[in-house]
Amino acid sequence: MNNTFSASNQIKVVSTFSELVQTNFKGEMNALCWQRNLDGDFSEIVAKLCLRENITEVSPADLIALQLSEKGNVAREIILNDLQLLADFGASPSLNLLKCYERDDEFDFISTDVYSFHVDRSPIATDTFLCTYHGAASDIVSNTQAEQKILIPEIRAKLKELHDGPEIEFEDFLKENYFDLHYQLHEDAEPINLGLGHLWRLAVDHPKQEVLPCVHRAPVENDGEYRLLLIC
Numbered sequence: 001m002n003n004t005f006s007a008s009n010q011i012k013v014v015s016t017f018s019e020l021v022q023t024n025f026k027g028e029m030n031a032l033c034w035q036r037n038l039d040g041d042f043s044e045i046v047a048k049l050c051l052r053e054n055i056t057e058v059s060p061a062d063l064i065a066l067q068l069s070e071k072g073n074v075a076r077e078i079i080l081n082d083l084q085l086l087a088d089f090g091a092s093p094s095l096n097l098l099k100c101y102e103r104d105d106e107f108d109f110i111s112t113d114v115y116s117f118h119v120d121r122s123p124i125a126t127d128t129f130l131c132t133y134h135g136a137a138s139d140i141v142s143n144t145q146a147e148q149k150i151l152i153p154e155i156r157a158k159l160k161e162l163h164d165g166p167e168i169e170f171e172d173f174l175k176e177n178y179f180d181l182h183y184q185l186h187e188d189a190e191p192i193n194l195g196l197g198h199l200w201r202l203a204v205d206h207p208k209q210e211v212l213p214c215v216h217r218a219p220v221e222n223d224g225e226y227r228l229l230l231i232c
Helices: 017-022 042-048 060-064 070-089 153-162 167-176
Strands: 011-014 031-034 055-058 094-098 127-134 139-141 146-148 183-185 199-203 215-217 227-231
Touching (some): 060 070, 153 167
Parallel strands (some): 011 031
Antiparallel strands (some): 031 199, 127 227, 146 183
C-alpha cells in the first residue's frame, strides 16, 4: 500500500464504502480514499471489451456478457459491486473504456481539457467519485501548491484580449468558458498519483461546499494501453 496517501494533509484514508461517503471534508482535506488492494484480472476485461470511440461507456450488461477466466470474473464482480454501491448511494456511476480524451489546443497559454490540472464545479451539492482499474491513473495536488491560471498576470492579460465585451462581464466570460477551473502548479509542487483500484471521493466546487475543491487531472495515457475508469 502507498503510505503517501495517509501522509498527506489533503487525503483521508478510509477502509469501507460507508466511511467513504459519510466522512465530511474539512480543513485542507478535500480527498477521501477507500484504499484497496484488488484481486482479479482487469487487463482481461479491457482486452475483451470493444472500443467503439475514444471513450466508450461500458454497461453492466456489457460486462456480464464477457466470457472470462476465474481471475477475470473476480475483477468483473468487483466492478459490478462498485457500480451498485454508488448507484444505491444515489450517484450515477459510469464505467468508461478510454483510449484518450479530446484535447483543447485552441490557445497556447491556457487549456481547458481534463489533462490540465482543474477542479470540478456543480450547481448542486455533490462530489466526484473515481476509480482506475487499469491503465494510467489520475493525479491530485494540494491547493497550496497550485494557483488559478486566471490570477496569473500574463494569462489574465491574454484572456482580457480575448474577451470581446465590457469589463463588467469579464468574470462571467471566464466562468462561461471554464477558464476559472484550471490551475498552474508551483515549481515545487508534488502531485500525488491516485493509483489503481482505490475508490476516491474528491471535493467539488458547489455553493454548499465548505472546503476548497480538489485540484486534479487525467493522466496522459500509456502508449498502446487503454484505461478502465469508473467515474461519477
